[in-house]
Amino acid sequence: MKGLITICPECQVKTELREITVEFERKGIRATMSGIPAMVCPNCGEEYIPGEIGGDVIDVVSRAIDYLEALLKRSEVRRKELLPDQLTPSPKRLELALAS
Numbered sequence: 001m002k003g004l005i006t007i008c009p010e011c012q013v014k015t016e017l018r019e020i021t022v023e024f025e026r027k028g029i030r031a032t033m034s035g036i037p038a039m040v041c042p043n044c045g046e047e048y049i050p051g052e053i054g055g056d057v058i059d060v061v062s063r064a065i066d067y068l069e070a071l072l073k074r075s076e077v078r079r080k081e082l083l084p085d086q087l088t089p090s091p092k093r094l095e096l097a098l099a100s
């Protein structure tokens with residue numbers, strides 16, 4: 001793969017290919033996506049996601065958050081009808097993981 005950071009720029013240590021979990025927060029929605037390949041520094045723990053993959057991940061998660069936000073807005077009125085006593089809204093959370 002091109003564009004891989006094989007040496008940590010901070011520590012000058014060889015990085016290792018691992019699968020990591022990335023968290024995003026946007027529009028009050030937290031999205032967690034796991035199983036993302038990245039080069040990880042075994043010394044400082046810094047994670048380097050290859051540019052192409054990073055762009056794709058942000059793109060997919062951003063769209064998912066937009067869809068979820070629209071869905072929540074549409075269902076908000078109905079939700080209030082069904083649960084009139086529920087004053088504290090539950091946290092909005094979206095999790096995406098690759099099924100193995």
Ligand SMILES: [Zn+2]
Pocket residue numbers: 008009010011012013041042043044045046
């Ligand atoms: Zn490092």
